[in-house]
Amino acid sequence: MVPAWLWLLCLPVLKALPEAQPAELYVEVPENYGGNFPLYLTKLPLPHEEVEGHIVLSGDSGVAGRSPFTVDPESGFLLVTRALDREEQAQYQLQVTLETDDGRALWGPHPVLVHVKDENDQVPHFSQATYRVQLSQGTRPGIPFLFLEASDGDEPGTTNSDLRFHILSQAPPQPSPDMFHLEPRLGALALSPKGNTSLDHALAGPYQLLVQVKDMGDQASGHQATATIDISVVESTWLPLEPIHLAENLEVPYPHHISQVHWSGGDVHYQMKSQPPGPFDVDAEGNLYVTRKLDQEAQAEYLLQVQAQNSHGEDYTEPLELHVVVMDENDNAPVCPPHGPPVIIPELSPPGTEVTRLSAEDADAPGSPNSHIVYRLLSPDPEERAEGKAFELDPTSGSVTLGAVPLQAGQNILLQVLAIDLAGAEGGLRSTCEVAVTIKDVNDHAPEFTTSHIGPVSLPEDVQPGTLVATLMATDADLEPAFRLMDFAIETGDTEGIFCLDWEADSGHVQLRLHKNLSYEAAPSHKVVVVVRSVEELVGPGPGPGATATVTVLVERVIPAPKLDQESYEASVPVSIPAGSLLLTIQPSDPMSRPLRFSLVNDSEGWLCIKEVSGEVHTAQSLQGALPGDTYTVLVEAQDADEPRLSTSATLMIHFLKAPPVPALTLAPVPSRHLCTPRQDHGIIVSWPSEDPDLTSGPSPYSFSLGPNPTVQRDWRLQPLNGSHAYLTLALHWVEPREHAVPVVVSHNTQRWQLLVRVIVCRCNVEGQCMRKVGRMKGMPTKLSAVGILVGTLAAIGFFLILIFTHLALVRKKDLDQPADSVPLKAAV
Ligand SMILES: *[C@@H]1O[C@H](CO)[C@@H](O)[C@H](O)[C@H]1NC(C)=O
Ligand SMILES: *[C@@H]1O[C@H](CO)[C@@H](O)[C@H](O)[C@H]1NC(C)=O
Ligand SMILES: *[C@@H]1O[C@H](CO)[C@@H](O)[C@H](O)[C@H]1NC(C)=O
Numbered sequence: 001m002v003p004a005w006l007w008l009l010c011l012p013v014l015k016a017l018p019e020a021q022p023a024e025l026y027v028e029v030p031e032n033y034g035g036n037f038p039l040y041l042t043k044l045p046l047p048h049e050e051v052e053g054h055i056v057l058s059g060d061s062g063v064a065g066r067s068p069f070t071v072d073p074e075s076g077f078l079l080v081t082r083a084l085d086r087e088e089q090a091q092y093q094l095q096v097t098l099e100t101d102d103g104r105a106l107w108g109p110h111p112v113l114v115h116v117k118d119e120n121d122q123v124p125h126f127s128q129a130t131y132r133v134q135l136s137q138g139t140r141p142g143i144p145f146l147f148l149e150a151s152d153g154d155e156p157g158t159t160n161s162d163l164r165f166h167i168l169s170q171a172p173p174q175p176s177p178d179m180f181h182l183e184p185r186l187g188a189l190a191l192s193p194k195g196n197t198s199l200d201h202a203l204a205g206p207y208q209l210l211v212q213v214k215d216m217g218d219q220a221s222g223h224q225a226t227a228t229i230d231i232s233v234v235e236s237t238w239l240p241l242e243p244i245h246l247a248e249n250l251e252v253p254y255p256h257h258i259s260q261v262h263w264s265g266g267d268v269h270y271q272m273k274s275q276p277p278g279p280f281d282v283d284a285e286g287n288l289y290v291t292r293k294l295d296q297e298a299q300a301e302y303l304l305q306v307q308a309q310n311s312h313g314e315d316y317t318e319p320l321e322l323h324v325v326v327m328d329e330n331d332n333a334p335v336c337p338p339h340g341p342p343v344i345i346p347e348l349s350p351p352g353t354e355v356t357r358l359s360a361e362d363a364d365a366p367g368s369p370n371s372h373i374v375y376r377l378l379s380p381d382p383e384e385r386a387e388g389k390a391f392e393l394d395p396t397s398g399s400v401t402l403g404a405v406p407l408q409a410g411q412n413i414l415l416q417v418l419a420i421d422l423a424g425a426e427g428g429l430r431s432t433c434e435v436a437v438t439i440k441d442v443n444d445h446a447p448e449f450t451t452s453h454i455g456p457v458s459l460p461e462d463v464q465p466g467t468l469v470a471t472l473m474a475t476d477a478d479l480e481p482a483f484r485l486m487d488f489a490i491e492t493g494d495t496e497g498i499f500c501l502d503w504e505a506d507s508g509h510v511q512l513r514l515h516k517n518l519s520y521e522a523a524p525s526h527k528v529v530v531v532v533r534s535v536e537e538l539v540g541p542g543p544g545p546g547a548t549a550t551v552t553v554l555v556e557r558v559i560p561a562p563k564l565d566q567e568s569y570e571a572s573v574p575v576s577i578p579a580g581s582l583l584l585t586i587q588p589s590d591p592m593s594r595p596l597r598f599s600l601v602n603d604s605e606g607w608l609c610i611k612e613v614s615g616e617v618h619t620a621q622s623l624q625g626a627l628p629g630d631t632y633t634v635l636v637e638a639q640d641a642d643e644p645r646l647s648t649s650a651t652l653m654i655h656f657l658k659a660p661p662v663p664a665l666t667l668a669p670v671p672s673r674h675l676c677t678p679r680q681d682h683g684i685i686v687s688w689p690s691e692d693p694d695l696t697s698g699p700s701p702y703s704f705s706l707g708p709n710p711t712v713q714r715d716w717r718l719q720p721l722n723g724s725h726a727y728l729t730l731a732l733h734w735v736e737p738r739e740h741a742v743p744v745v746v747s748h749n750t751q752r753w754q755l756l757v758r759v760i761v762c763r764c765n766v767e768g769q770c771m772r773k774v775g776r777m778k779g780m781p782t783k784l785s786a787v788g789i790l791v792g793t794l795a796a797i798g799f800f801l802i803l804i805f806t807h808l809a810l811v812r813k814k815d816l817d818q819p820a821d822s823v824p825l826k827a828a829v
């Protein structure tokens with residue numbers, strides 16, 4: 001009978017495992033079994049064949065020390081010998097072994113787990129018999145402010161230990177009997193919605209709640225326990241906080257206490273959030289701390305939210321807000337605007353032109369003195385000078401404007417401006433801001449010549465077109481290369497276009513060149529006015545007088561050097577040639593050329609002379625010392641009559657010949673002439689009476705000389721006149737008055753002839769003429785004696801004259817009536 005229900009009661013679980021590793025045997029035993037003992041639990045899976053040995057049970061012997069388990073050796077059943085208490089021991093771990101008598105294991109050890117199955121034999125217990133809790137006004141309904149704790153000894157997880165909490169009663173039941181809500185499973189006590197409203201209105205006194213805890217879950221049966229909760233309602237201390245002002249960079253030990261919050265309700269945990277996240281913290285007592293230095297510039301304000309939470313992290317009420325204002329400290333110097341490219345200001349900009357407007361930034365609190373910046377000009381030296389300042393600075397706005405002092409083009413100026421906060425007060429932080437300013441050039445300078453007058457430049461007429469006349473230089477005070485470009489032009493003085501200009505765009509040099517031929521006759525001088533202008537449009541006043549330059553050009557007349565008709569001249573003369581004989585005539589090659597002046601350069605013997613104008617070369621004297629066969633060379637120089645520096649020369653070679661035999665002198669029938677004595681300034685022109693005009697006018701002249709008779713040479717003098725005539729005068733002061741036959745040798749080339757010039761020498765009258773005609777004599781003597789002498793003399797002369805006249809009347813009667821000195825005697829050979 002027993003094994004039958006035992007099989008029903010026990011649920012032996014045999015796990016089919018390989019025999020090498022025997023599966024654990026699991027057996028459950030009901031707690032507090034009230035039946036008979038021993039209680040058969042399960043048949044052990046011993047080997048089927050009978051083996052000699054005995055079964056040994058070992059393992060967990062239980063709390064009591066003596067194992068409640070045994071094995072029936074007969075049946076091989078596991079037995080429990082007494083009632084088990086799960087709360088005492090819930091499980092037993094056993095091993096079954098079949099051993100021989102000498103302790104050798106024949107089977108096993110086989111594990112057996114015995115589980116004591118729970119019975120609801122334990123009563124739940126509150127952790128405290130009485131709970132005291134403070135409930136702050138303002139606690140939100142539904143937020144637990146007390147968590148009840150209760151325990152049950154029965155097996156956890158089973159209904160035997162499944163506890164439920166209930167409010168059994170509330171005292172006082174005013175203003176509402178169910179002001180509180182107890183969450184059954186958690187035991188979380190919170191205000192009910194009704195309680196929320198009531199709590200605010202009536203300052204309710206303390207409440208007492210009787211609460212129950214019961215096991216077996218929601219089943220009606222079960223064990224239960226009760227406890228009381230004393231709730232004292234306290235005034236809320238969760239009050240809004242004044243904003244906190246905290247200085248930045250505060251030098252204090254950190255964390256630094258800044259404020260405190262307090263939730264008057266019990267079991268509070270404070271949490272804090274910072275918006276934006278900041279270095280703030282709250283401790284368990286609700287003390288608020290700042291954990292490190294604050295930086296106003298990084299964050300000027302924080303909003304802290306402090307939460308009062310229960311142990312489950314639920315807010316009892318709205319978070320408390322705390323404004324933290326970081327107070328500014330003047331810890332930031334003004335920051336200059338970044339360096340930009342230089343500010344370009346055109347030259348000649350009027351005073352007041354804004355150069356730049358500085359705006360330094362100050363990170364300190366805006367609107368506070370800490371960020372109130374004023375400006376001060378450091379450089380250029382703002383000291384007021386006589387002519388004013390170059391720059392003006394408005395201290396408030398930072399606007400830099402041009403002052404009265406003009407700035408030069410090309411200047412690069414570094415403006416240095418001090419920016420000071422605290423409105424420039426003592427202790428203000430300062431920064432030096434720099435602004436580069438470049439003065440841009442404008443075309444305000446007209447180009448000018450460095451010299452206003454050039455020359456006079458002398459140019460020969462024959463210079464080639466293209467010849468450089470003068471180089472003019474101009475300068476431009478502007479800086480910009482484009483403004484320095486110049487244009488040149490001839491303004492006046494060149495209507496004919498004789499000159500031209502030649503320049504390179506950016507050189508500043510201009511060359512005045514000849515464009516056409518010069519002509520002295522057309523214009524012996526030129527005054528060329530060259531003007532220079534800026535290519536770009538000029539700003540400001542127009543060009544001054546320096547924009548023109550005058551070049552004076554003088555044209556030099558060019559006279560060709562004289563040229564003779566031969567390069568050298570030769571003449572052959574007999575050594576006996578008389579003085580004054582024409583040898584030859586040196587002539588210019590072009591008869592129309594300018595007049596020349598001839599001279600002999602090295603006539604060392606003095607034999608020759610040359611006519612300065614005509615170029616006729618004569619023998620100056622008889623060629624004493626010249627030997628036939630010799631050659632005498634002299635240099636003839638011909639100079640331009642107006643320009644003596646222009647000259648040429650040629651050699652003149654005289655070949656001396658043997659003197660030809662003097663031909664028989666032929667007394668040519670030459671009419672006699674009259675000369676009076678003592679000697680007067682009269683003479684007789686002797687000529688070569690030739691019928692051939694070519695001979696007389698030819699280039700080779702005739703020369704005249706007196707015959708060799710010494711008396712003749714003493715009494716007479718013969719001077720050559722030209723190539724065909726000579727002049728015969730008395731050589732002595734007194735020559736006997738009578739008829740003289742003067743022999744004159746005429747030579748032409750190698751030919752010689754002799755003339756006999758018949759001269760009647762008479763006494764001179766007071767007029768210096770021959771007293772030939774008695775009738776013409778003016779009566780002079782008054783005395784009879786004188787008259788007698790005169791008559792006698794006149795009778796003698798008259799008689800003498802009659803003799804001559806009658807002799808000559810046959811030859812040439814008419815000549816007697818002609819003037820004695822004016823008519824040349826013609827002689828026929
Ligand atoms: C609790 O009471 C306050 C003030 O009377 C009210 O503003 C709030 O809405 C109430 N809460 C609930 C959940 O009724
Ligand atoms: C300029 O002079 C040169 C010689 O001096 C001559 O050959 C040329 O023809 C002249 N030109 C003019 C345009 O008269
Ligand atoms: C004169 O000068 C020329 C050239 O120099 C020379 O040949 C000649 O012999 C000179 N005559 C005399 C007389 O010195």
Ligand SMILES: *[C@@H]1O[C@H](CO)[C@@H](O)[C@H](O)[C@H]1NC(C)=O
Pocket residue numbers: 685696697721722723724725
């Ligand atoms: C030479 O002089 C005479 C007298 O003066 C003159 O009549 C004659 O024409 C002249 N002959 C020459 C070639 O000059």
